[in-house]
Amino acid sequence: MKAIMKYLLVMALTLACCAAWSFDFEEEFKKVLKDGVQKKIEEKSDAATSSALLGLVGISQEEEITIGRQIAGNLLGASALVKDQSLQVYVNNVGRWVANQSERPDLPWHFGVMESSDVNAFAAPGGYIFLTRGLYSLLQNEAELAGVLGHEIGHVIRKHHLKILQQSSLVDVGGKLISKRIGGNDKVQKLIGNGAEIVARSLDKNAEFEADRIAVVLAARAGYDAFALPEVLQQIGHFSKDDGSVALLFKTHPHPDDRLEKLGLAMNARLEDVKGKTLETRFYRIKP
């Protein structure tokens, strides 16, 4: 009886130790990886060096586009394009003009308005950018569209989603997948997870604030009113958190009020006297 008790006690202690050790180790391991990647992102946040960072893990522009194309194809599987050719051409003109002002004007940029009542916009690597009909319907002029697209262009040029992919695949498969040349769609699909879930993931909130700052500067460079994106953010900020049409947007982004707060600190005194066009009359009104 005593021997059995002792045996059980030893077993219990061993198990407890094992569990504690594996728990700590796993957490620690993840933390180290995460911190490492995060640090790299922070250190290399300017455009010139971000390509060098990606160079280290071997993603060429061609591979970036292949990954983005797969994500975009999946996203369009969730919701199709609004069947309005003039609208899509218009959005491509505005988006491309804004992207021309970035340090990656040579990417084959693609823009589209998707059929969804949600208020949201998505970016995939390589220059695939989408916004929903719900978001487009809130816009009042071309400068606001330029600001919204500029935010997504910001994610693409700073490779925010690619960094997430690298981070997660590092954790999942020790980085082997990413360092291999990416072949067909199956492999790319393995890399990006299920469907278009990558676009439903939250980026670091500093990546969102950075994309906002890029957006207003690209809009200003393109000749637009830089303060049009803040106008859109004010509108979105008026939605209630439990309004389903902004649920995913609010879940994956800092609250618009916080984004406006940060933009205010960054923009006031730097862009305050910069005027630009809003082009309200040219703005393509979406058919209801």
Next chain:
Amino acid sequence: MSSIRLGIVLVSLMAMPAFAAETGRVIRSDEIKVEPFRDAKTTAMLSIGDKVEIVKKNGGWLQINSPKGKGWVHMLNVRKGEMRKDAGELGGLLSMASGRAGTGKVVATTGIRGLDEVELQAAKYNEAELSLVESYTKNRAEAQVFATQGKLVARKFDYLPSPDVSPK
């Protein structure tokens, strides 16, 4: 007679939005300027929490009326509409209770699907739609033509540094 009354009601209903001036609250103290420029003359000072009536927007500036004076203030120092009720830790609960703060702009939801995480995860690759979006692509030169048509001229600006100051 009753149709005249109905007419008056209808006309006043239609005219209402024009009279309902948009209001806002000051979130950072700011000077009221006589013109929408940094170097314009300052006429008064607004404090955090001051209520203002918004007349119009001009770039980064809002023309406002307030008990402290009329003029122009930085757009990003004023929050339109009611202040956010869900700030802080009680956020979720309060926003549940308060419901939609409301711009009055409701996006039609009938018959059009949302795009939630479940749908995005389950999404199947659609080559036809992808080819369609790629068919609309504009190149650099085409976008330049489009810009010129809108009298948009490219300008040089540096990217903005991250504000290190915490908002709180």
